[in-house]
Amino acid sequence: MIKDLKQIELKDGDILHCMSNGWLARLIQFFTKSKFNHSALVISIYGNIFIADSQIKGTYPKTLKEWQDKYNYKYIISRPNKFTKKEKERAIEVFGKTPYDFSSLLYQAWFQITGRWKGKTQEKAEDRMYCSEYVSYVFDKPNWWKASPVDLFEYTVENDNFTIVEL
Numbered sequence: 001m002i003k004d005l006k007q008i009e010l011k012d013g014d015i016l017h018c019m020s021n022g023w024l025a026r027l028i029q030f031f032t033k034s035k036f037n038h039s040a041l042v043i044s045i046y047g048n049i050f051i052a053d054s055q056i057k058g059t060y061p062k063t064l065k066e067w068q069d070k071y072n073y074k075y076i077i078s079r080p081n082k083f084t085k086k087e088k089e090r091a092i093e094v095f096g097k098t099p100y101d102f103s104s105l106l107y108q109a110w111f112q113i114t115g116r117w118k119g120k121t122q123e124k125a126e127d128r129m130y131c132s133e134y135v136s137y138v139f140d141k142p143n144w145w146k147a148s149p150v151d152l153f154e155y156t157v158e159n160d161n162f163t164i165v166e167l
Contacts, residue, residue, distance in 0.1 A: 018038035
């Protein structure tokens with residue numbers, strides 16, 4: 001079920017639930033008790049496929065090749081039955097103006113340990129985002145500002161508006 005991006009046709013709105021082995025990845029996997037440590041969104045702009053995600057330098061789209069060459073994630077795809085115009089606009093509107101949310105990443109660890117969220121909420125969370133916050137924001141997932149990569153994956157599995165793509 002886990003492949004690399006060169007082996008499947010990606011579609012606008014696909015969510016990539018990613019796994020890797022770096023030190024930060026392992027910390028995220030440890031605290032969330034999950035194999036997932038990153039989330040990204042496939043977006044088509046003028047017929048070209050890009051991968052949009054929040055990384056250390058902020059929220060930006062990258063070409064498929066650039067993203068794959070740099071990160072080489074393994075992944076599972078959740079495909080929305082419909083990627084709406086509103087969702088696409090939400091995905092694009094934060095490009096280049098939304099820095100990475102380091103503080104909420106720390107709050108995420110606290111949340112996983114205690115079950116209590118101490119980070120920003122709703123509008124206050126829109127000025128900075130980490131990966132699963134960004135993708136959850138695009139799809140207006142309830143409480144998107146505290147979504148971990150595994151929360152986002154579980155949301156798509158439990159939601160009839162998404163299908164897990166068998167690779």
